[in-house]
Amino acid sequence: MRKVVIHRAGGHERLQIEEAPTPTPGPGELRIDVAAIGVNYADCVIRMGLYASAREYVGWPITPGFEVAGVVAALGAGVEGFVIGQEVIAVTRFGGYAAQICVPASQVFAVPQGLSLAEAAGLPTIFLTADHALHSLARARAGEWVLVHAAAGGVGSALVQLARQAGCHVVGVVGGAHKVAAARELGAEVVIDRSCEDLWGRARAAAPGGYAAIFDANGVSTLRASYRHLAPAGRLVIYGFHSMLPRRGGRPNYLKLAIDYLRTPWFSAMGLVNQNRSVLGFNLSYMFHRGDLLREAMGRILGGFAAGEMRMPAVSTYAMDEVARAHAELESARTVGKLVLLT
Structure with missing residues:
Protein backbone atom coordinates (compact mmCIF):
# COMPACT_ATOMS: atom_id res chain seq x y z
CA MET A 1 0.00 0.00 0.00
CA ARG A 2 1.06 3.61 -0.54
CA LYS A 3 1.77 6.18 2.12
CA VAL A 4 3.39 9.60 2.43
CA VAL A 5 6.72 9.58 4.24
CA ILE A 6 8.83 12.54 5.39
CA HIS A 7 12.43 11.53 6.07
CA ARG A 8 13.65 14.88 7.34
CA ALA A 9 12.40 18.41 7.85
CA GLY A 10 12.05 20.72 4.89
CA GLY A 11 9.84 22.06 2.15
CA HIS A 12 7.16 20.44 0.06
CA GLU A 13 9.70 18.26 -1.72
CA ARG A 14 10.09 16.25 1.50
CA LEU A 15 6.64 14.71 0.99
CA GLN A 16 7.53 11.38 -0.63
CA ILE A 17 5.05 8.66 -1.59
CA GLU A 18 6.40 5.18 -0.86
CA GLU A 19 5.21 1.58 -0.89
CA ALA A 20 4.79 -0.16 2.46
CA PRO A 21 3.52 -3.57 3.62
CA THR A 22 -0.17 -3.94 4.42
CA PRO A 23 -0.46 -3.50 8.21
CA THR A 24 -1.97 -6.21 10.41
CA PRO A 25 -4.35 -5.12 13.19
CA GLY A 26 -3.34 -6.09 16.70
CA PRO A 27 -5.68 -6.87 19.58
CA GLY A 28 -8.27 -4.11 19.96
CA GLU A 29 -7.44 -2.62 16.55
CA LEU A 30 -9.05 -2.63 13.15
CA ARG A 31 -7.59 -2.00 9.73
CA ILE A 32 -9.17 0.61 7.50
CA ASP A 33 -8.92 0.82 3.74
CA VAL A 34 -8.56 4.59 3.58
CA ALA A 35 -10.55 6.52 0.99
CA ALA A 36 -9.92 10.08 2.22
CA ILE A 37 -7.47 11.85 4.52
CA GLY A 38 -7.95 15.18 6.25
CA VAL A 39 -5.17 17.73 5.72
CA ASN A 40 -4.44 20.06 8.63
CA TYR A 41 -2.06 22.96 9.11
CA ALA A 42 -0.36 20.90 11.81
CA ASP A 43 0.72 18.47 9.07
CA CYS A 44 2.63 21.32 7.42
CA VAL A 45 4.28 22.22 10.72
CA ILE A 46 5.28 18.56 11.15
CA ARG A 47 6.91 18.61 7.71
CA MET A 48 8.85 21.75 8.67
CA GLY A 49 10.21 19.94 11.74
CA LEU A 50 8.57 22.36 14.17
CA TYR A 51 5.88 20.14 15.73
CA ALA A 52 7.08 19.12 19.18
CA SER A 53 4.82 16.10 19.71
CA ALA A 54 5.87 14.59 16.35
CA ARG A 55 9.49 14.67 17.52
CA GLU A 56 8.58 13.25 20.92
CA TYR A 57 6.29 10.42 19.80
CA VAL A 58 7.66 9.41 16.38
CA GLY A 59 10.74 11.20 15.07
CA TRP A 60 12.03 10.76 11.51
CA PRO A 61 10.86 9.29 9.22
CA ILE A 62 7.24 10.19 9.86
CA THR A 63 3.92 9.77 8.09
CA PRO A 64 1.71 12.73 9.09
CA GLY A 65 -2.07 12.67 9.35
CA PHE A 66 -4.57 12.94 12.20
CA GLU A 67 -7.79 11.75 10.55
CA VAL A 68 -9.04 9.39 7.88
CA ALA A 69 -12.27 7.94 6.52
CA GLY A 70 -12.76 4.66 4.71
CA VAL A 71 -14.12 1.16 5.16
CA VAL A 72 -13.31 -1.51 7.73
CA ALA A 73 -11.04 -4.13 6.10
CA ALA A 74 -10.01 -6.36 9.03
CA LEU A 75 -10.76 -6.74 12.74
CA GLY A 76 -8.20 -7.48 15.41
CA ALA A 77 -8.85 -9.78 18.35
CA GLY A 78 -11.52 -8.53 20.71
CA VAL A 79 -12.98 -5.86 18.45
CA GLU A 80 -16.76 -5.66 18.55
CA GLY A 81 -19.34 -3.26 17.16
CA PHE A 82 -17.83 -3.01 13.68
CA VAL A 83 -18.30 -5.10 10.54
CA ILE A 84 -16.16 -5.59 7.45
CA GLY A 85 -17.13 -3.05 4.78
CA GLN A 86 -18.56 -0.52 7.24
CA GLU A 87 -17.81 3.14 6.49
CA VAL A 88 -15.93 4.71 9.39
CA ILE A 89 -14.00 7.77 10.56
CA ALA A 90 -10.77 7.30 12.52
CA VAL A 91 -8.76 9.69 14.68
CA THR A 92 -5.02 9.02 14.55
CA ARG A 93 -1.94 10.42 16.23
CA PHE A 94 0.15 10.66 13.05
CA GLY A 95 0.22 8.00 10.32
CA GLY A 96 -2.98 9.01 8.54
CA TYR A 97 -1.46 9.82 5.12
CA ALA A 98 -1.70 6.18 4.05
CA ALA A 99 -3.93 3.94 1.92
CA GLN A 100 -4.35 1.52 4.83
CA ILE A 101 -3.97 2.04 8.55
CA CYS A 102 -4.55 0.14 11.80
CA VAL A 103 -6.26 2.12 14.54
CA PRO A 104 -7.49 1.28 18.07
CA ALA A 105 -11.22 0.62 17.89
CA SER A 106 -11.80 3.27 20.58
CA GLN A 107 -10.69 5.90 18.02
CA VAL A 108 -13.03 4.75 15.26
CA PHE A 109 -16.59 6.00 14.67
CA ALA A 110 -19.37 5.31 12.20
CA VAL A 111 -19.78 7.88 9.41
CA PRO A 112 -22.93 9.97 10.00
CA GLN A 113 -25.65 9.49 7.43
CA GLY A 114 -25.48 12.06 4.66
CA LEU A 115 -21.73 12.66 4.80
CA SER A 116 -19.45 11.53 2.00
CA LEU A 117 -16.17 9.87 2.95
CA ALA A 118 -14.32 13.00 1.79
CA GLU A 119 -16.40 15.14 4.14
CA ALA A 120 -16.11 12.63 6.97
CA ALA A 121 -12.30 12.54 6.72
CA GLY A 122 -12.14 16.28 7.32
CA LEU A 123 -14.44 16.26 10.33
CA PRO A 124 -12.58 15.02 13.46
CA THR A 125 -9.63 17.35 13.88
CA ILE A 126 -11.40 20.64 13.28
CA PHE A 127 -14.48 19.80 15.31
CA LEU A 128 -12.57 18.16 18.18
CA THR A 129 -10.29 21.21 18.35
CA ALA A 130 -13.26 23.57 18.30
CA ASP A 131 -15.24 21.52 20.83
CA HIS A 132 -12.35 21.41 23.30
CA ALA A 133 -11.61 25.10 22.88
CA LEU A 134 -15.22 26.22 23.24
CA HIS A 135 -16.66 23.80 25.79
CA SER A 136 -13.78 22.38 27.86
CA LEU A 137 -11.63 25.52 28.05
CA ALA A 138 -13.66 28.67 27.29
CA ARG A 139 -16.88 27.13 28.69
CA ALA A 140 -18.88 29.52 26.53
CA ARG A 141 -22.44 30.29 27.61
CA ALA A 142 -25.54 31.46 25.79
CA GLY A 143 -25.67 35.20 25.26
CA GLU A 144 -21.90 35.73 25.43
CA TRP A 145 -20.00 37.51 22.66
CA VAL A 146 -17.13 35.49 21.19
CA LEU A 147 -14.62 36.33 18.47
CA VAL A 148 -13.23 33.69 16.13
CA HIS A 149 -10.10 34.39 14.10
CA ALA A 150 -9.78 32.59 10.73
CA ALA A 151 -13.53 32.01 10.80
CA ALA A 152 -13.68 30.58 7.26
CA GLY A 153 -10.90 28.05 7.83
CA GLY A 154 -11.26 24.54 9.16
CA VAL A 155 -11.25 25.03 12.94
CA GLY A 156 -12.77 28.50 12.60
CA SER A 157 -15.70 27.10 10.62
CA ALA A 158 -16.34 24.54 13.36
CA LEU A 159 -15.99 27.14 16.12
CA VAL A 160 -18.53 29.44 14.50
CA GLN A 161 -21.09 26.63 14.29
CA LEU A 162 -20.51 25.28 17.80
CA ALA A 163 -20.62 28.77 19.30
CA ARG A 164 -23.91 29.56 17.59
CA GLN A 165 -25.29 26.19 18.70
CA ALA A 166 -24.33 27.18 22.27
CA GLY A 167 -26.32 30.42 21.89
CA CYS A 168 -23.34 32.76 21.63
CA HIS A 169 -23.10 35.91 19.52
CA VAL A 170 -20.27 35.25 17.07
CA VAL A 171 -17.94 37.74 15.40
CA GLY A 172 -15.84 36.06 12.71
CA VAL A 173 -12.58 37.43 11.34
CA VAL A 174 -11.45 36.45 7.83
CA GLY A 175 -8.48 37.34 5.68
CA GLY A 176 -10.08 38.11 2.33
CA ALA A 177 -13.29 39.16 0.61
CA HIS A 178 -13.77 35.65 -0.85
CA LYS A 179 -14.12 34.27 2.69
CA VAL A 180 -16.79 36.63 4.03
CA ALA A 181 -19.81 34.75 2.68
CA ALA A 182 -18.56 31.42 3.99
CA ALA A 183 -18.23 32.73 7.56
CA ARG A 184 -21.61 34.41 7.40
CA GLU A 185 -23.34 31.29 6.06
CA LEU A 186 -21.92 29.25 8.94
CA GLY A 187 -23.57 31.59 11.42
CA ALA A 188 -21.28 34.52 12.23
CA CYS A 196 -9.52 45.78 4.06
CA GLU A 197 -11.21 46.73 7.35
CA ASP A 198 -10.11 48.02 10.74
CA LEU A 199 -10.18 44.70 12.60
CA TRP A 200 -10.18 45.94 16.16
CA GLY A 201 -12.25 49.04 15.48
CA ARG A 202 -15.04 46.88 14.09
CA ALA A 203 -14.56 44.31 16.85
CA ARG A 204 -15.05 47.03 19.51
CA ALA A 205 -18.13 48.35 17.71
CA ALA A 206 -19.69 44.88 17.67
CA ALA A 207 -19.03 44.17 21.35
CA PRO A 208 -18.26 47.42 23.22
CA GLY A 209 -18.00 45.56 26.53
CA GLY A 210 -15.38 43.16 25.23
CA TYR A 211 -15.49 39.45 24.44
CA ALA A 212 -16.18 36.59 26.79
CA ALA A 213 -13.92 34.40 24.65
CA ILE A 214 -11.54 34.93 21.74
CA PHE A 215 -10.12 31.99 19.76
CA ASP A 216 -6.74 32.74 18.21
CA ALA A 217 -4.39 30.52 16.18
CA ASN A 218 -2.54 33.45 14.58
CA GLY A 219 0.20 33.89 17.12
CA VAL A 220 2.18 37.08 17.53
CA SER A 221 0.25 39.09 14.92
CA THR A 222 -2.95 39.25 17.01
CA LEU A 223 -2.39 37.72 20.47
CA ARG A 224 -1.70 40.95 22.32
CA SER A 243 1.53 34.09 11.44
CA MET A 244 5.02 32.97 12.49
CA LEU A 245 5.25 30.48 9.61
CA PRO A 246 5.72 30.94 5.84
CA ARG A 247 2.87 31.48 3.39
CA ARG A 248 4.95 30.38 0.43
CA GLY A 249 8.02 28.28 -0.18
CA GLY A 250 7.29 25.68 2.49
CA ARG A 251 10.37 26.38 4.61
CA PRO A 252 10.40 28.38 7.84
CA ASN A 253 12.43 31.57 8.09
CA TYR A 254 14.34 30.89 11.29
CA LEU A 255 15.30 34.53 11.79
CA LYS A 256 11.62 35.53 11.57
CA LEU A 257 10.72 32.68 13.92
CA ALA A 258 13.24 33.91 16.47
CA ILE A 259 12.07 37.52 16.23
CA ASP A 260 8.41 36.52 16.47
CA TYR A 261 9.18 34.27 19.43
CA LEU A 262 10.70 37.24 21.25
CA ARG A 263 7.72 39.42 20.28
CA THR A 264 5.14 36.89 21.49
CA PRO A 265 3.43 38.20 24.63
CA TRP A 266 3.99 36.38 27.90
CA PHE A 267 1.13 36.68 30.34
CA SER A 268 2.18 37.05 33.97
CA ALA A 269 0.23 35.42 36.79
CA MET A 270 -0.06 38.79 38.53
CA GLY A 271 -1.38 40.43 35.36
CA LEU A 272 -3.98 37.71 34.78
CA VAL A 273 -5.25 38.05 38.35
CA ASN A 274 -5.34 41.85 38.39
CA GLN A 275 -6.95 42.10 34.94
CA ASN A 276 -9.37 39.25 35.68
CA ARG A 277 -8.68 37.44 32.40
CA SER A 278 -7.56 33.94 31.46
CA VAL A 279 -5.22 32.60 28.78
CA LEU A 280 -5.56 28.94 27.82
CA GLY A 281 -3.69 26.87 25.27
CA PHE A 282 -3.71 23.28 24.09
CA ASN A 283 -2.56 20.78 21.46
CA LEU A 284 -4.84 17.80 20.78
CA SER A 285 -1.91 15.53 19.90
CA TYR A 286 -0.97 15.50 23.60
CA MET A 287 -4.43 14.37 24.69
CA PHE A 288 -4.69 10.83 23.37
CA HIS A 289 -4.35 9.50 26.92
CA ARG A 290 -7.82 10.97 27.56
CA GLY A 291 -9.85 8.58 25.45
CA ASP A 292 -12.89 9.42 27.56
CA LEU A 293 -12.78 13.05 26.40
CA LEU A 294 -12.30 11.99 22.78
CA ARG A 295 -15.34 9.71 22.82
CA GLU A 296 -17.46 12.21 24.72
CA ALA A 297 -16.64 15.03 22.31
CA MET A 298 -17.08 12.88 19.20
CA GLY A 299 -20.45 11.77 20.55
CA ARG A 300 -21.56 15.40 20.80
CA ILE A 301 -20.18 16.29 17.39
CA LEU A 302 -21.58 13.29 15.51
CA GLY A 303 -24.89 13.78 17.28
CA GLY A 304 -24.96 17.33 15.97
CA PHE A 305 -24.38 16.09 12.43
CA ALA A 306 -27.01 13.39 12.77
CA ALA A 307 -29.53 15.99 13.97
CA GLY A 308 -28.71 18.33 11.09
CA GLU A 309 -27.37 20.99 13.47
CA MET A 310 -23.82 20.86 12.06
CA ARG A 311 -22.44 20.77 8.58
CA MET A 312 -19.02 20.47 7.08
CA PRO A 313 -17.48 23.60 5.62
CA ALA A 314 -16.56 23.51 1.94
CA VAL A 315 -14.24 20.58 1.16
CA SER A 316 -11.53 20.80 -1.51
CA THR A 317 -10.10 17.45 -2.64
CA TYR A 318 -6.66 16.50 -3.96
CA ALA A 319 -5.22 13.20 -5.16
CA MET A 320 -2.60 11.73 -2.83
CA ASP A 321 -0.01 12.46 -5.51
CA GLU A 322 -0.93 16.17 -5.09
CA VAL A 323 -0.07 16.24 -1.40
CA ALA A 324 2.63 18.87 -1.91
CA ARG A 325 0.16 21.16 -3.71
CA ALA A 326 -2.36 20.68 -0.92
CA HIS A 327 0.24 21.72 1.66
CA ALA A 328 1.30 24.73 -0.40
CA GLU A 329 -2.26 25.95 -0.84
CA LEU A 330 -3.12 25.46 2.84
CA GLU A 331 -0.03 27.43 3.88
CA SER A 332 -0.96 30.25 1.50
CA ALA A 333 -3.93 31.23 3.73
CA ARG A 334 -6.08 31.61 0.62
CA THR A 335 -8.12 28.44 1.09
CA VAL A 336 -11.65 28.25 2.47
CA GLY A 337 -12.90 25.34 4.53
CA LYS A 338 -11.19 21.95 4.63
CA LEU A 339 -8.63 20.22 2.39
CA VAL A 340 -8.78 16.45 1.89
CA LEU A 341 -6.56 13.93 0.10
CA LEU A 342 -8.18 11.09 -1.86
CA THR A 343 -6.28 7.82 -2.07
Whole structure:
Protein backbone atom coordinates (compact mmCIF):
# COMPACT_ATOMS: atom_id res chain seq x y z
CA MET A 1 0.00 0.00 0.00
CA ARG A 2 1.06 3.61 -0.54
CA LYS A 3 1.77 6.18 2.12
CA VAL A 4 3.39 9.60 2.43
CA VAL A 5 6.72 9.58 4.24
CA ILE A 6 8.83 12.54 5.39
CA HIS A 7 12.43 11.53 6.07
CA ARG A 8 13.65 14.88 7.34
CA ALA A 9 12.40 18.41 7.85
CA GLY A 10 12.05 20.72 4.89
CA GLY A 11 9.84 22.06 2.15
CA HIS A 12 7.16 20.44 0.06
CA GLU A 13 9.70 18.26 -1.72
CA ARG A 14 10.09 16.25 1.50
CA LEU A 15 6.64 14.71 0.99
CA GLN A 16 7.53 11.38 -0.63
CA ILE A 17 5.05 8.66 -1.59
CA GLU A 18 6.40 5.18 -0.86
CA GLU A 19 5.21 1.58 -0.89
CA ALA A 20 4.79 -0.16 2.46
CA PRO A 21 3.52 -3.57 3.62
CA THR A 22 -0.17 -3.94 4.42
CA PRO A 23 -0.46 -3.50 8.21
CA THR A 24 -1.97 -6.21 10.41
CA PRO A 25 -4.35 -5.12 13.19
CA GLY A 26 -3.34 -6.09 16.70
CA PRO A 27 -5.68 -6.87 19.58
CA GLY A 28 -8.27 -4.11 19.96
CA GLU A 29 -7.44 -2.62 16.55
CA LEU A 30 -9.05 -2.63 13.15
CA ARG A 31 -7.59 -2.00 9.73
CA ILE A 32 -9.17 0.61 7.50
CA ASP A 33 -8.92 0.82 3.74
CA VAL A 34 -8.56 4.59 3.58
CA ALA A 35 -10.55 6.52 0.99
CA ALA A 36 -9.92 10.08 2.22
CA ILE A 37 -7.47 11.85 4.52
CA GLY A 38 -7.95 15.18 6.25
CA VAL A 39 -5.17 17.73 5.72
CA ASN A 40 -4.44 20.06 8.63
CA TYR A 41 -2.06 22.96 9.11
CA ALA A 42 -0.36 20.90 11.81
CA ASP A 43 0.72 18.47 9.07
CA CYS A 44 2.63 21.32 7.42
CA VAL A 45 4.28 22.22 10.72
CA ILE A 46 5.28 18.56 11.15
CA ARG A 47 6.91 18.61 7.71
CA MET A 48 8.85 21.75 8.67
CA GLY A 49 10.21 19.94 11.74
CA LEU A 50 8.57 22.36 14.17
CA TYR A 51 5.88 20.14 15.73
CA ALA A 52 7.08 19.12 19.18
CA SER A 53 4.82 16.10 19.71
CA ALA A 54 5.87 14.59 16.35
CA ARG A 55 9.49 14.67 17.52
CA GLU A 56 8.58 13.25 20.92
CA TYR A 57 6.29 10.42 19.80
CA VAL A 58 7.66 9.41 16.38
CA GLY A 59 10.74 11.20 15.07
CA TRP A 60 12.03 10.76 11.51
CA PRO A 61 10.86 9.29 9.22
CA ILE A 62 7.24 10.19 9.86
CA THR A 63 3.92 9.77 8.09
CA PRO A 64 1.71 12.73 9.09
CA GLY A 65 -2.07 12.67 9.35
CA PHE A 66 -4.57 12.94 12.20
CA GLU A 67 -7.79 11.75 10.55
CA VAL A 68 -9.04 9.39 7.88
CA ALA A 69 -12.27 7.94 6.52
CA GLY A 70 -12.76 4.66 4.71
CA VAL A 71 -14.12 1.16 5.16
CA VAL A 72 -13.31 -1.51 7.73
CA ALA A 73 -11.04 -4.13 6.10
CA ALA A 74 -10.01 -6.36 9.03
CA LEU A 75 -10.76 -6.74 12.74
CA GLY A 76 -8.20 -7.48 15.41
CA ALA A 77 -8.85 -9.78 18.35
CA GLY A 78 -11.52 -8.53 20.71
CA VAL A 79 -12.98 -5.86 18.45
CA GLU A 80 -16.76 -5.66 18.55
CA GLY A 81 -19.34 -3.26 17.16
CA PHE A 82 -17.83 -3.01 13.68
CA VAL A 83 -18.30 -5.10 10.54
CA ILE A 84 -16.16 -5.59 7.45
CA GLY A 85 -17.13 -3.05 4.78
CA GLN A 86 -18.56 -0.52 7.24
CA GLU A 87 -17.81 3.14 6.49
CA VAL A 88 -15.93 4.71 9.39
CA ILE A 89 -14.00 7.77 10.56
CA ALA A 90 -10.77 7.30 12.52
CA VAL A 91 -8.76 9.69 14.68
CA THR A 92 -5.02 9.02 14.55
CA ARG A 93 -1.94 10.42 16.23
CA PHE A 94 0.15 10.66 13.05
CA GLY A 95 0.22 8.00 10.32
CA GLY A 96 -2.98 9.01 8.54
CA TYR A 97 -1.46 9.82 5.12
CA ALA A 98 -1.70 6.18 4.05
CA ALA A 99 -3.93 3.94 1.92
CA GLN A 100 -4.35 1.52 4.83
CA ILE A 101 -3.97 2.04 8.55
CA CYS A 102 -4.55 0.14 11.80
CA VAL A 103 -6.26 2.12 14.54
CA PRO A 104 -7.49 1.28 18.07
CA ALA A 105 -11.22 0.62 17.89
CA SER A 106 -11.80 3.27 20.58
CA GLN A 107 -10.69 5.90 18.02
CA VAL A 108 -13.03 4.75 15.26
CA PHE A 109 -16.59 6.00 14.67
CA ALA A 110 -19.37 5.31 12.20
CA VAL A 111 -19.78 7.88 9.41
CA PRO A 112 -22.93 9.97 10.00
CA GLN A 113 -25.65 9.49 7.43
CA GLY A 114 -25.48 12.06 4.66
CA LEU A 115 -21.73 12.66 4.80
CA SER A 116 -19.45 11.53 2.00
CA LEU A 117 -16.17 9.87 2.95
CA ALA A 118 -14.32 13.00 1.79
CA GLU A 119 -16.40 15.14 4.14
CA ALA A 120 -16.11 12.63 6.97
CA ALA A 121 -12.30 12.54 6.72
CA GLY A 122 -12.14 16.28 7.32
CA LEU A 123 -14.44 16.26 10.33
CA PRO A 124 -12.58 15.02 13.46
CA THR A 125 -9.63 17.35 13.88
CA ILE A 126 -11.40 20.64 13.28
CA PHE A 127 -14.48 19.80 15.31
CA LEU A 128 -12.57 18.16 18.18
CA THR A 129 -10.29 21.21 18.35
CA ALA A 130 -13.26 23.57 18.30
CA ASP A 131 -15.24 21.52 20.83
CA HIS A 132 -12.35 21.41 23.30
CA ALA A 133 -11.61 25.10 22.88
CA LEU A 134 -15.22 26.22 23.24
CA HIS A 135 -16.66 23.80 25.79
CA SER A 136 -13.78 22.38 27.86
CA LEU A 137 -11.63 25.52 28.05
CA ALA A 138 -13.66 28.67 27.29
CA ARG A 139 -16.88 27.13 28.69
CA ALA A 140 -18.88 29.52 26.53
CA ARG A 141 -22.44 30.29 27.61
CA ALA A 142 -25.54 31.46 25.79
CA GLY A 143 -25.67 35.20 25.26
CA GLU A 144 -21.90 35.73 25.43
CA TRP A 145 -20.00 37.51 22.66
CA VAL A 146 -17.13 35.49 21.19
CA LEU A 147 -14.62 36.33 18.47
CA VAL A 148 -13.23 33.69 16.13
CA HIS A 149 -10.10 34.39 14.10
CA ALA A 150 -9.78 32.59 10.73
CA ALA A 151 -13.53 32.01 10.80
CA ALA A 152 -13.68 30.58 7.26
CA GLY A 153 -10.90 28.05 7.83
CA GLY A 154 -11.26 24.54 9.16
CA VAL A 155 -11.25 25.03 12.94
CA GLY A 156 -12.77 28.50 12.60
CA SER A 157 -15.70 27.10 10.62
CA ALA A 158 -16.34 24.54 13.36
CA LEU A 159 -15.99 27.14 16.12
CA VAL A 160 -18.53 29.44 14.50
CA GLN A 161 -21.09 26.63 14.29
CA LEU A 162 -20.51 25.28 17.80
CA ALA A 163 -20.62 28.77 19.30
CA ARG A 164 -23.91 29.56 17.59
CA GLN A 165 -25.29 26.19 18.70
CA ALA A 166 -24.33 27.18 22.27
CA GLY A 167 -26.32 30.42 21.89
CA CYS A 168 -23.34 32.76 21.63
CA HIS A 169 -23.10 35.91 19.52
CA VAL A 170 -20.27 35.25 17.07
CA VAL A 171 -17.94 37.74 15.40
CA GLY A 172 -15.84 36.06 12.71
CA VAL A 173 -12.58 37.43 11.34
CA VAL A 174 -11.45 36.45 7.83
CA GLY A 175 -8.48 37.34 5.68
CA GLY A 176 -10.08 38.11 2.33
CA ALA A 177 -13.29 39.16 0.61
CA HIS A 178 -13.77 35.65 -0.85
CA LYS A 179 -14.12 34.27 2.69
CA VAL A 180 -16.79 36.63 4.03
CA ALA A 181 -19.81 34.75 2.68
CA ALA A 182 -18.56 31.42 3.99
CA ALA A 183 -18.23 32.73 7.56
CA ARG A 184 -21.61 34.41 7.40
CA GLU A 185 -23.34 31.29 6.06
CA LEU A 186 -21.92 29.25 8.94
CA GLY A 187 -23.57 31.59 11.42
CA ALA A 188 -21.28 34.52 12.23
CA GLU A 189 -23.45 37.56 13.02
CA VAL A 190 -20.64 39.97 12.19
CA VAL A 191 -17.84 39.18 9.73
CA ILE A 192 -14.73 41.36 9.64
CA ASP A 193 -12.44 41.22 6.60
CA ARG A 194 -9.13 42.21 8.14
CA SER A 195 -7.56 42.57 4.69
CA CYS A 196 -9.52 45.78 4.06
CA GLU A 197 -11.21 46.73 7.35
CA ASP A 198 -10.11 48.02 10.74
CA LEU A 199 -10.18 44.70 12.60
CA TRP A 200 -10.18 45.94 16.16
CA GLY A 201 -12.25 49.04 15.48
CA ARG A 202 -15.04 46.88 14.09
CA ALA A 203 -14.56 44.31 16.85
CA ARG A 204 -15.05 47.03 19.51
CA ALA A 205 -18.13 48.35 17.71
CA ALA A 206 -19.69 44.88 17.67
CA ALA A 207 -19.03 44.17 21.35
CA PRO A 208 -18.26 47.42 23.22
CA GLY A 209 -18.00 45.56 26.53
CA GLY A 210 -15.38 43.16 25.23
CA TYR A 211 -15.49 39.45 24.44
CA ALA A 212 -16.18 36.59 26.79
CA ALA A 213 -13.92 34.40 24.65
CA ILE A 214 -11.54 34.93 21.74
CA PHE A 215 -10.12 31.99 19.76
CA ASP A 216 -6.74 32.74 18.21
CA ALA A 217 -4.39 30.52 16.18
CA ASN A 218 -2.54 33.45 14.58
CA GLY A 219 0.20 33.89 17.12
CA VAL A 220 2.18 37.08 17.53
CA SER A 221 0.25 39.09 14.92
CA THR A 222 -2.95 39.25 17.01
CA LEU A 223 -2.39 37.72 20.47
CA ARG A 224 -1.70 40.95 22.32
CA ALA A 225 -4.71 42.75 20.83
CA SER A 226 -6.92 39.70 21.34
CA TYR A 227 -6.07 39.74 25.04
CA ARG A 228 -6.79 43.48 25.31
CA HIS A 229 -10.26 42.99 23.84
CA LEU A 230 -11.41 40.46 26.40
CA ALA A 231 -14.25 41.43 28.72
CA PRO A 232 -13.78 41.08 32.50
CA ALA A 233 -13.45 37.32 33.20
CA GLY A 234 -12.82 36.79 29.47
CA ARG A 235 -10.87 33.81 28.12
CA LEU A 236 -8.27 33.87 25.35
CA VAL A 237 -7.85 30.38 23.84
CA ILE A 238 -4.66 29.79 21.81
CA TYR A 239 -4.22 26.76 19.57
CA GLY A 240 -1.64 27.80 16.96
CA PHE A 241 0.90 30.36 15.74
CA HIS A 242 0.23 30.57 12.00
CA SER A 243 1.53 34.09 11.44
CA MET A 244 5.02 32.97 12.49
CA LEU A 245 5.25 30.48 9.61
CA PRO A 246 5.72 30.94 5.84
CA ARG A 247 2.87 31.48 3.39
CA ARG A 248 4.95 30.38 0.43
CA GLY A 249 8.02 28.28 -0.18
CA GLY A 250 7.29 25.68 2.49
CA ARG A 251 10.37 26.38 4.61
CA PRO A 252 10.40 28.38 7.84
CA ASN A 253 12.43 31.57 8.09
CA TYR A 254 14.34 30.89 11.29
CA LEU A 255 15.30 34.53 11.79
CA LYS A 256 11.62 35.53 11.57
CA LEU A 257 10.72 32.68 13.92
CA ALA A 258 13.24 33.91 16.47
CA ILE A 259 12.07 37.52 16.23
CA ASP A 260 8.41 36.52 16.47
CA TYR A 261 9.18 34.27 19.43
CA LEU A 262 10.70 37.24 21.25
CA ARG A 263 7.72 39.42 20.28
CA THR A 264 5.14 36.89 21.49
CA PRO A 265 3.43 38.20 24.63
CA TRP A 266 3.99 36.38 27.90
CA PHE A 267 1.13 36.68 30.34
CA SER A 268 2.18 37.05 33.97
CA ALA A 269 0.23 35.42 36.79
CA MET A 270 -0.06 38.79 38.53
CA GLY A 271 -1.38 40.43 35.36
CA LEU A 272 -3.98 37.71 34.78
CA VAL A 273 -5.25 38.05 38.35
CA ASN A 274 -5.34 41.85 38.39
CA GLN A 275 -6.95 42.10 34.94
CA ASN A 276 -9.37 39.25 35.68
CA ARG A 277 -8.68 37.44 32.40
CA SER A 278 -7.56 33.94 31.46
CA VAL A 279 -5.22 32.60 28.78
CA LEU A 280 -5.56 28.94 27.82
CA GLY A 281 -3.69 26.87 25.27
CA PHE A 282 -3.71 23.28 24.09
CA ASN A 283 -2.56 20.78 21.46
CA LEU A 284 -4.84 17.80 20.78
CA SER A 285 -1.91 15.53 19.90
CA TYR A 286 -0.97 15.50 23.60
CA MET A 287 -4.43 14.37 24.69
CA PHE A 288 -4.69 10.83 23.37
CA HIS A 289 -4.35 9.50 26.92
CA ARG A 290 -7.82 10.97 27.56
CA GLY A 291 -9.85 8.58 25.45
CA ASP A 292 -12.89 9.42 27.56
CA LEU A 293 -12.78 13.05 26.40
CA LEU A 294 -12.30 11.99 22.78
CA ARG A 295 -15.34 9.71 22.82
CA GLU A 296 -17.46 12.21 24.72
CA ALA A 297 -16.64 15.03 22.31
CA MET A 298 -17.08 12.88 19.20
CA GLY A 299 -20.45 11.77 20.55
CA ARG A 300 -21.56 15.40 20.80
CA ILE A 301 -20.18 16.29 17.39
CA LEU A 302 -21.58 13.29 15.51
CA GLY A 303 -24.89 13.78 17.28
CA GLY A 304 -24.96 17.33 15.97
CA PHE A 305 -24.38 16.09 12.43
CA ALA A 306 -27.01 13.39 12.77
CA ALA A 307 -29.53 15.99 13.97
CA GLY A 308 -28.71 18.33 11.09
CA GLU A 309 -27.37 20.99 13.47
CA MET A 310 -23.82 20.86 12.06
CA ARG A 311 -22.44 20.77 8.58
CA MET A 312 -19.02 20.47 7.08
CA PRO A 313 -17.48 23.60 5.62
CA ALA A 314 -16.56 23.51 1.94
CA VAL A 315 -14.24 20.58 1.16
CA SER A 316 -11.53 20.80 -1.51
CA THR A 317 -10.10 17.45 -2.64
CA TYR A 318 -6.66 16.50 -3.96
CA ALA A 319 -5.22 13.20 -5.16
CA MET A 320 -2.60 11.73 -2.83
CA ASP A 321 -0.01 12.46 -5.51
CA GLU A 322 -0.93 16.17 -5.09
CA VAL A 323 -0.07 16.24 -1.40
CA ALA A 324 2.63 18.87 -1.91
CA ARG A 325 0.16 21.16 -3.71
CA ALA A 326 -2.36 20.68 -0.92
CA HIS A 327 0.24 21.72 1.66
CA ALA A 328 1.30 24.73 -0.40
CA GLU A 329 -2.26 25.95 -0.84
CA LEU A 330 -3.12 25.46 2.84
CA GLU A 331 -0.03 27.43 3.88
CA SER A 332 -0.96 30.25 1.50
CA ALA A 333 -3.93 31.23 3.73
CA ARG A 334 -6.08 31.61 0.62
CA THR A 335 -8.12 28.44 1.09
CA VAL A 336 -11.65 28.25 2.47
CA GLY A 337 -12.90 25.34 4.53
CA LYS A 338 -11.19 21.95 4.63
CA LEU A 339 -8.63 20.22 2.39
CA VAL A 340 -8.78 16.45 1.89
CA LEU A 341 -6.56 13.93 0.10
CA LEU A 342 -8.18 11.09 -1.86
CA THR A 343 -6.28 7.82 -2.07
